[in-house]
Amino acid sequence: MNERHITTKQARPRLRAVGALVAAVSSLAMLSVPAALASASPVINLTLEANATLSAKNNTEAVWETKYIIPGFEKMMKAKGVNVNVSFIGSGVSGEDYANKLALEIRSGSGPDVFDLDGPYVGEFVEARYLKPLTLLAGPQVDSWPGWAQIPKSIQATAKFHNVRYGIPGGPDGRVLFYNKQLFKKAGLPTNWQPTSWAQLVSAAQTLKAKIPGIEPLQIDGGAAMGEATTLQGFLPILAGAGAEIWNKATGKWQGDTVPMQTAAGFYNYIYTHGLANASLQLGSNGRNNTFQAFAESKVGIYLESEYLYISVLAPGTLYPMPNEAKVVGWALIPAEAPGKGIRHQNFVSYSGGGGTFLNPHTKNPKIAWDLLSYMYSEQSQLQLERMGKPELNSRHDVNTAYLSHYCTGVSKQSCALLRFISNKVLPITAVRPSLAVYPSVSAQIQQLAQNLATGQSIKRALGTYVSALDKIVGPAHVQNS
């Protein structure tokens, strides 16, 4: 990385010549030159970056990339007669910082050749020209990659913008309602619970409140300090249950003061003004951690979250290990307001996030970078990743199936059961956030809206504030009211 950075500018005049040479060499390599000739060819340096480090953050992915992907890829290329040297850049910061730094680097014509990026940033990066269509960058070999056939269209959307491929998507996640079976039992509620409407959800919360004092019956994030959690596992799934996605792909308009928005706002207003959810917990900068801890201590009845809650927060050896978590934690689909009232007339709704791996538009070796990218997402490589114990759904159908039926022993049986539930029941009904550059600004306003509702502002006033802020961000012409 270091050398690459330094040479980028100094050697710019010579770059074209070198680039041509490299292109020539790599096209020769494609014709599979004998290995003897290859040893004389120059070494091609590639860099691969992820928000993961070998020693601390997201360790499994970093180990997979350095111990499996890099040596495997280098060996494979060598056999084809190309000397490639891949170095891994591990990063260990927040998703926002990671993306901002990538943007800074790519903007200056540097940055890693291949990198991970979270889904919501794709649109912003494309519009800023920090990403180029894969086919344009690496040629027709992209479209003939057999892996695409294994990745469901809905998951492919995470790495697409205006229906053009920019990278290969990673595994998706999904949101469900987690509930505490112990508390449910105590309150006389069924431990095998699946509400089919908001009314049933609310009534379960009311029963919990009445029967067990001192717990928070329901946690649906509603604070600006919780950030994106309030949007993604708070307001958006509720809005989906009221029948709308925040941005209408067909009309290109954002939800303003519409019926679904009023319905969703009404739900927030109800649960927070009837003491079913705790507004104080939403306001502090530490609300999310407090909720995790409270759930682990069996003080929260129902909690809308992604599988992250179970796998990375409550499971043994994670953030807040919950005693006997395999028996205590239950999960259910998020119901629409009433059956058939959800988006696409669904009975249940969910939201998914996810990211992918992308190529730097300034890479000097786009074809070889693509070789690396497709190698990372080959069936074998992905199976290897899953086997290394990362309890996560895979974007590849073949890998996912094999994983869920054979290899999913990573953390616990319950983790596998949850992943199966999400893969089979949640992903078919899920929705994704719009991958647009204005989304983060709109999301900030949604968080403020949810917080205003949670702290008791009237629906009308809260929506009024929201719409006027939205008008400023996207322009009144792109706001749907009525």
Added chain:
Amino acid sequence: MSAPTAASPIDQRPLRGVLALFASRAGFYAFAALVAAFFALPMAWLVLAPFEAHPTFVAGLVQPTLDNFAVVFKNPDALASLRNSLVLAVGTMAVVVVCASLAAYALSRVKLPGRDITLYVLLLFSSVVTGSAAMVPIFVLVYDLHLINTLEGVILVLAGGTLPASIFILKDFMDSVPTSYEESARVFGAGPFRILKDVVAPIVRPGLVVIAVWSIVTVWGSFLTPFILLDKPSLLPASVEIYSYYDVGGSAKLPLIAAFALVYTLPVVVIYLIVQHRYGFRFFGGIKG
């Protein structure tokens, strides 16, 4: 003055004086105790959580353990990051102390037109470049100077940002040094560098300590600059490394964060104690008297 120093003339008075002295001493220690508590209490978490097997966001010690440190020290990046922090902090401090001494001395002794205004404008500018809005210009600048991914680049940027305030602080100290010492030194043939180094610097030592400690502290806690300018994992300082103890969901892994927080804080405390011990406020001026 209420300090419990050796008996002063007032103490010679009879009983009333003794009572007053007693009251003033009690008040003196009450003030000291209050101040100590005010500063110490919020640190409970820093002292307890690293040694707790299951730390929470509240200070407490139920299950003492040293395992958290074992995990942190097993991480090669953790120690490397402390070393990098040390290089950045001491490097910046050296640049700042040398440059600021020269500049503050010159500004104190020679009246240049617009001197004061320029200093204020620079001070104001330094708050612009430390803010998040200056991220892009700084990155591009350092990139074009081919200093990206070098500790030197980070040192220069941080020094540029801390110099105005350092010059500002130091100039006050230089101003209060009488010029008579310098004159006699000059009569003996000492040049300006020599005079600054051997005559002025020892007198303004308290000021030098203030800016040295201040620049070390500023660098030690600085996140944004080193983060955007470095990406080789082996070069990252502790201020960046600490964020790798958050998980992918953005939640703190408390046992590790707590242990690393203590490991991250202690060196700068030790540096301070060394600087204070070696160069601290040992002489009680009177140069003017």
Added chain:
Amino acid sequence: MSARSTKSSVRPTSRTADHPLGQIAEPSLGPAASLEAAGPSGLGRKWAAVFLTPSAVLIGVFLIFPAAWTLYLGLTNFSLVGFAAAHTTFEGLANYRNAITDPEFGNSLLITLVYVFGSAIVGQVVLGFAMAWKWKDWRSPLRRAVEALAIIAWIVPSSVVAFLWISYLQGNIGPLVEQGTLDFILHISTNWLLQFPLLSLIIFNVWRGSAFSMMLFNGALQSVPPSYLETARISGASEFQQLRDVVLPRIKGHVLTDVLLISLWTFNDFTPYLLTAGGPNGQTETLPVFVYKVAFQQGNLGYASAISLIMLVINSVIAVVYLSLLRSRNT
């Protein structure tokens, strides 16, 4: 520095030859010549230029250049990501108009001023001075210990400080969340950061920053000759009179420097974000937090830069007040 200096008795001429800028500064400035050329100190303008060069270069390249560029960005719609990143256009004063008419900006400015006045100008200066003054002649390891505590509070890195103060001020929310250290000691149940957010931040910042003022005043008080104080005391001057007549006139420059610096630093301090994230409901959204939200979360760097300039202008008002106070000192 001074410890090593005794050995290297380098003559000024040879030193200048080593110096990269040796040619600019003629080494002909003998004692007599320099006394003529410059003020009483004898440091001529040429030498002053040599002395100023390293700082000027560093500041010019790494401070003025990026700062000026940042201020230029304030006139554009520049953004790090999104469409505006690739198609940045010159917007003139649009960002400034938006900022000034933005109610959130006005709100932030007010909060920032209260925060600066309460925590810096009153809190840190008073506590810092009190510590330096009251303990001026206290020669005991206890003093070192208490001072060390204050200094640790000042040097603990911000990312760590956030944990400390959350654990200190956290109040139990219903029975859900454990109570923090302060509630535990006082046997009360107050959620400080939610019920008294700005007051909590002010107290936090007094804790955080008083050590700097203490150190500066410790140094400054050494320039007050003890004999003057002794004389004043013997002649029966009260503590207040001593401060007013003997101490303040001598350290006024330091006091003003201290006030100016910590006001600026507090004005631009980002740490409140780590404690309260600007909440609850924007009650602690100081201007740096506002800029951060605009710059990072919404990616609007042009707007954020414009607000930086507005902050600079407000800061310069503080500086002008300072400057006029300084002038009044000199006359």
